[in-house]
Amino acid sequence: MGLLASSVTVSRYRVDGRMEDPLLDNIAKGLSQQRITEMEAEVDDKRVGWTNFSNNYKPDFDASSFVMGEYFVFSLRVDKKKIPAALIRQHLSIAIDRYRSERGREFISRGEKSQIKEEVLNALYMRLPAVPAVFDVVWQYEKKFLFFFSSQKAANEELENLFNKSFGLQLIRLFPFSIADLSIGLDDRQRDLLQKTTPTLFRI
């Protein structure tokens, strides 16, 4: 669910580094260059890119479309084609029968079977529409943090890769150690102690 849902899940990141000026133009450029494009009749099983927060299906990034107050708000879209296993079994069985009868022999090698399967998958990928999944992204540039509204591991990894590719900046996931190390203002002595910390046993 997106950020306006009544209940949200937030993964948090720190953004390492700064963009060159003009900031808004460069962010718009990064979003546009990696915007999602529609999958037509293709054999690809997945496509990943940015889209607009308020219009997920027609990405168009001009200089102000992603600015909301002090935040940059946009969305990550992952379009995936997923073929049900039963459909693959059905089409593979038909294709193998056809192959055997065309050649007039019962036996087919493992290599032939593998090639038939690839052809069947390609044909199915061409015919099937991709299912889009949209995850909202909020970037607070001045405070160097980013919220990603999903806890899915795969979606978080797609975000980290695409963000780096689009803006040349690294996202550092915030979790107990990185929050302690980067976000709560520890001094050098405390950060040194943090690295040496070992678990406490509360067991009686």
Place this chain on the structure above:
Amino acid sequence: MTQQDISLLYHRYQFLGHEFLTWLWYRMDTEKDSRTGGAAADGEDAPLGLTLGNRMVLENRSREGVVESITIRGDDAGLEEGLLALRKGAYVTEMNLQVQIGEQQWRLTLKGESLMVGGLKTPQTAKVEQQQDISGAVIEKLFLCEIALQRIDELFGLFTRIRLSPLWDQTETPSMRNWIEKTATQ
């Protein structure tokens, strides 16, 4: 920091998040009896502004790596089972919380290992009826999300400073063990 470093640090120090949630439960429970329950650091002994929600998960990992998990659910859940698990060496790994700031209330679930916030319900925001309402609604929602997350970070900061100070071994850990012993046997 490379992605490999991040992954290594994530796993190596996930106990910090579990200790934090266990400490939060102790602080919330002892705060009912005393406003200054437990040790204070940096002059911080203000009310936490937190109450335990309707779900908590505890895990006990044996030396052989076998994980025993206990989930306590429901608004009036008995917490005795959780306290007994703490006695046996378990830590809180996930906790549903209510954050109260002034008249406003947030609900959220905090995962110890990642400090990821799930099921975050902010105070009611204005309804979006037209396209031009979206920007205002987003800004309001993010402002409210930030307040809750900031509160969690403040508490984690307080915990970490105590955790890294001599107070942790001298006062806080013995107090927590006393609390576990006393409460679990009541």
